[in-house]
Amino acid sequence: MSVNPWWQQAAAELNDEARNLAWQHQNQLTKPPGALGRLEVLATELAAMSGQSRPELHHPHCIVFAADHGVVAQGVSAFPQAVTVEMLKNFVAGGAAISVLAGQNDFQLSVVNCGTAQPCDALQGVVHQPVAAGTADFSQQPAMTAAQAQAALTIGAGQLDLLHQAGCDLFMAGEMGIGNTSAASAMAALLLDLDVAGLTGPGTGVQGEALDHKTQVLSASVTRAQGSYNQPLDALIEVGGFEIGAIAGAYIRAAQLGIPVLVDGFITTSAALLAVHLNPSVRDWLLFSHGSAEPGHLLLLAALQAQPLINLDMRLGEGSGAGVALSLIRQALALHNNMATFAQAGVSGAED
Structure with missing residues (x-):
């Protein structure tokens, strides 16, 4: 059996x-x-x-999950991968937007390294659980193995077990990883059987010909991956990211533990989409903080029958939209x- x-x-x-x-x-x-x-x-x-x-609410907690993406070798981002580790330093030093919001809106903040391209094991204040030094270039091959996908899910679940023991009563996830809007767009296209062009946006700020190039790379990547797509986990394996998998695992485990979830923007909503496709019962535990300026976000929200709490044209990530919307939840209560x-x-x- x-x-x-x-x-x-x-x-x-x-x-x-x-x-x-x-x-x-x-x-x-x-x-x-x-x-x-x-x-x-x-x-x-x-x-x-x-x-x-x-x-x-007494113990809301945000975890920023970070990892890198091999597809950036195809020129889909305006920033180099070195920025991922630099931002991890910024998170723990208190200089990032989500760090400021944690202080302003009184929630705990943790940072988890799920697999940066550059080593950062010596960086204090970060939980280091790398699956690998970034994913493979999914325009050429699957982003990760099945074992790595399951490891990513388990990272998120393990973090939620710890939060549950500490009394967390609202969970927010943030993300950091150069190239992760590409992964989120491609993964959502597979899960929803949509043209990835309609899910592709500027991410770190790519525009014009660079955005056209990004769209072409993602279209070819999704076409490659469709031949191997049979079940939701395949979307993560083929075109996902370690941090996206960890967030999906965290959302699933939060729902199993009875911890409300406040979803952030485009990338975390793609993780929520994966979580709900893997386990439909998770949907009841998801609240959605804001409507991202990333054009694909509205399609993801519609697929999840979700109405975000606020719309401020934000597209930073990190959990920043959830960090802002938390104050609205507190006022409602x-x-x-x-x-x-x-x-x-x-x-x-x-x-x-």
Whole structure:
């Protein structure tokens, strides 16, 4: 009798009783029902996830997963791979956008090296779990082996096990890796059976002829990979990235452990798409922070039937959109938990 791999094990069940109690509470607050719009929905969704009719956040945590991509040899990025390790240094030094947001919005930040092209094992403040020194050039061959794909998924799962033990009650993932918009676009094209041209954007800022070249490289890569694509994990193997696999594994494990997930932008949404294709039960645990300026993001959100919380034309990555949207979630919960009811305020309700 075959046993399903860990990533196919069911996610935790949402608590419908807590959601219903949260809605009852919302309808007693000193406002017309529905007047706070999606802030009300957000609070009740978190009630179902937490099992508490008055949910609170105490230990949100963001992990930035980093890795490099062999396809950059084809000239698909405006930046060299050396930038990946330089940005890891920036993350731990506190100078990156996600580092600033962690301090501003009071969440923990970790950085995990899943496989940079340049060695950085001596860099303090980073968890080093490299699968390999970057993926292979997926325009020429599969990005990774099946064993490497499973190792990437397991990195993310292991990090979530640690966060769960530490009491994490909301998980955000960020990413860093020169070339990873190319991987995200190609992987999503395979998973959704779409033309990769419609999923390809500027990434680090490629424009004009450079963007046309990037699109051509990705189109040829997806065509190559389609001959070997039979199941969702093949998308990661053929054209994915180690950090994207780790994020997908983290999302799956978070859902299994009952930890709400706040998805960031284009690349992390491609990881969410992979996670949901590997394990559909994960979808119930995903909240989506923002609509990225990357043109393919809207297609991914539509495929996941997701409506992001904010749209600020951001396309930085790192988890920065999630870091900004976290403050909105906190406000939704503050309103839900701290507003007076009609009875408490001595205000006549709609039916009085």
